[in-house]
Amino acid sequence: MDKMLYVSMTGASQNAAAMRAHANNLANVSTSGFRRDLEQSRSMQVFGDSFPSRVYAMSERPGTDFTPGPLVETGRDLDVAVQGNGWIAVQAPDGSEAYERTASMQVDALGILRTGNGTPVLGDGGPVAVPPASKIEIGEDGTLSIRAEGQAASVIAVVDRLRLVNPDQTQMEKGLDGMIHMKAGQPAPEADASVRVVSGFVEGSNVSAVEEMTSILALSRQFELHIKMMRTAEEDASAMGDILKFN
Numbered sequence: 001m002d003k004m005l006y007v008s009m010t011g012a013s014q015n016a017a018a019m020r021a022h023a024n025n026l027a028n029v030s031t032s033g034f035r036r037d038l039e040q041s042r043s044m045q046v047f048g049d050s051f052p053s054r055v056y057a058m059s060e061r062p063g064t065d066f067t068p069g070p071l072v073e074t075g076r077d078l079d080v081a082v083q084g085n086g087w088i089a090v091q092a093p094d095g096s097e098a099y100e101r102t103a104s105m106q107v108d109a110l111g112i113l114r115t116g117n118g119t120p121v122l123g124d125g126g127p128v129a130v131p132p133a134s135k136i137e138i139g140e141d142g143t144l145s146i147r148a149e150g151q152a153a154s155v156i157a158v159v160d161r162l163r164l165v166n167p168d169q170t171q172m173e174k175g176l177d178g179m180i181h182m183k184a185g186q187p188a189p190e191a192d193a194s195v196r197v198v199s200g201f202v203e204g205s206n207v208s209a210v211e212e213m214t215s216i217l218a219l220s221r222q223f224e225l226h227i228k229m230m231r232t233a234e235e236d237a238s239a240m241g242d243i244l245k246f247n
């Protein structure tokens with residue numbers, strides 16, 4: 001009875017954790033560049049001071065789905081998305097290098113080019129600094145050009161180039177900050193001249209609302225089954241207690 005109760009209790013707890021993962025995916029179905037978190041369950045043996053005679057259910061996140069999302073046209077010059085394979089390098093809040101597939105950029109009051117959430121965009125020599133300009137253009141190879149204020153339309157100056165990389169995706173992971181990083185011990189990748197970006201587009205989320213809703217419904221049914229198993233274990237224990245009273 002105690003084994004049954006233990007398995008059903010851990011199963012219900014881990015089902016709830018799995019539902020949270022799918023709910024987070026569903027909440028980001030419209031978030032530009034969001035990468036779906038994968039989720040799976042498995043049995044895990046309990047080790048301790050006693051014999052390993054118990055097994056509990058465990059939900060875990062084995063990785064992230066790096067499948068590209070659809071390109072959405074915005075027409076905005078500072079909206080960029082990677083075409084094909086590759087990533088745009090940005091500076092994470094802790095100063096490390098992180099990577100994004102798309103960025104809706106803006107220039108702050110100090111002239112630093114930042115993504116929509118305020119993360120600095122990296123160029124060849126660090127965060128990209130943009131002088132005062134009346135127009136900013138980003139080429140397919142990540143070259144950032146400006147037309148300085150007061151200059152003729154034909155006067156274009158190259159300021160910097162976005163740091164575009166194409167590392168092995170098996171060496172990448174999503175961090176607790178929600179950003180994509182290289183795994184621990186992996187060096188920062190070199191810039192890759194073959195990576196191409198398109199201006200005026202952003203990449204949509206790769207989350208399928210139908211798949212996430214289906215997974216949540218399936219997990220909720222499993223949760224109900226675990227609760228029924230816990231009630232059955234309680235009823236069996238109560239019945240066994242009644243039988244022992246007569247002995």
